[in-house]
Amino acid sequence: MRIGTPGFVPARLTEAREARRIATKSALARRIGVSPTSVSRWEDESSDQTPDYPTLVRLAGELQVRPEFFLRPTFHSDRPTFLRSLASTLQRDLNFQKAQMHWLQEASYVVGHYVDLPDVDIPDVLEGASYTQLRDDDIEAIALRLRNHWNMGEGPCGDVVSLMERIGIVVAAIPMNTTKLDGLCSWSPVDGRPHVLLATDKMSFPRRQMDAAHELAHAVLHQAVPEEEFQDNLRMIEQQAFRLASAFLMPSSTYPHEVRHASLAMLTSLKERWRVSIKAQIKRLADLDVIPEDHARQLYKLCSAKGWSTGEPLDQHWPVPAPKALHDSLNLIVDNAVRGKADLMSTEFIISESDVELLCGLPRGWFERDGAEVVSLKVREDMIPSRMDGAAEIIPFPDRRPPR
Incomplete structure (x- = not known):
């Protein structure tokens, strides 16, 4: 006892x-x-x-x-949590990320009591095969199949986070206070819904796109990976996720045909259209054998010489959209008086207000602000139009043209 x-x-x-x-x-x-x-x-x-x-x-x-x-x-799950850069990351930071993921799943579970989140729409691209059997050609074909399934066409990708929320993945973005943590993907032990937690540290839209696509790739390819295989096959799992993310953002059927010559100037121009980093484009071109490895190494060296290791041209050219599903859902719950803010905190959420605000993309202090009271104007009987048959009365503008 x-x-x-x-x-x-x-x-x-x-x-x-x-x-x-x-x-x-x-x-x-x-x-x-x-x-x-x-x-x-x-x-x-x-x-x-x-x-x-x-x-x-x-x-x-x-x-x-x-x-x-x-x-x-x-909210601990038997499924593995896919974290990147495990070898070089402090255990304290990894534990922080996992704990925040559990709290995100709990917050999502609370919201799901009151709001129907979109159904998970992730096609079974493996069709019974093991992820260990995938070849590069298979991953390229899967990327095109996903784009077709989600009606995305074969051009530049829109906001990947918005897409993920549309297909039923719960997404949150928080500061990790380290540059060695990019994101993680895990499945809720309650409903099996994929959850993705992204870092906001040193964020740009091209980086957000790749990070989100990487975690989306885990949700597509690695849902059935047993926990005992995760550590042993981590290198393969990460390579597959990066390959699928790259193929998804830069499809083999269109992107390489726009590369007239692989120079930094050309890749910078393509970055403005495809919104993918220059380094990611170099890797993509090498993976597709559009350029040889020695050319890729030369381009990487040029990037470093220009100081682009910490920031590339156009990185801050686009705003970074925030996830909206949990934010909008909580506002919907409160605005429709389903539950009040204080009521939610006293009976549903067991973490702090600031934690809920951060994980759900709410502005700081949201729980402390009073919601706007919606009132209806009283309609007087003498103001009701006499014509109620649905016909519209056309009132012409006065003719103010000067006389001839």
């Missing part, structure tokens, strides 16, 4: 600590004035010790969650 608070979920404490980037149990213990051993026991699933209620309240205040947070089951 657990000692302390009945129903306390140890994994919730770990999740909240990681969501706040508190790297160690000792660091959390110092913040709330308890021993590191106590926090270790509280996070241990096999331990029978849990914090008493006053300590639970202190934990909730320090970790900026409601006390009920620690009493609800987690």
